Amino acid sequence: MNIPFLGNRHKKSGETVLTVDPEGVAELLSECELLRSQASQEGVRLDDSAASLEALDQLLPRWRDDEESLTWLGNDAGLYLGTVIVRTVAGARWDIRPGGQAVVRLASGREFDVVESGHEWAVSGVPELSQLYAEVAET
Known part of the structure; x- marks a missing residue:
């Protein structure tokens, strides 16, 4: 299977190693379609900035009444938080753990x-996305 953002497979010391295209992964993980749609409906523009995280924190959590949306929105919120971190914090990058978990x-x-943090935010609003960003940006 050839998926461009995954790069190439090659053998190294008897094991198969998969190289990853960091830009392709970052582009894929930054889509966050449901979150971007919900934010847009509320007049919030997600421009991959720390300020946009603050704006998300101010939204009324209308999604909490819909269990299916809640799960997807939490995932998107985490990926969006990660996107902002990767794009604005020097040296930050996406890493895919075995099993496909993006950190x-x-x-x-x-x-x-960040995905776990996004789920916590979607369910309870705490911790705020902007607060998490500030903690990460300080380190």
């Missing part, structure tokens, strides 16, 4: 499970 890795090596 953000800082230059220091510290990892953040």
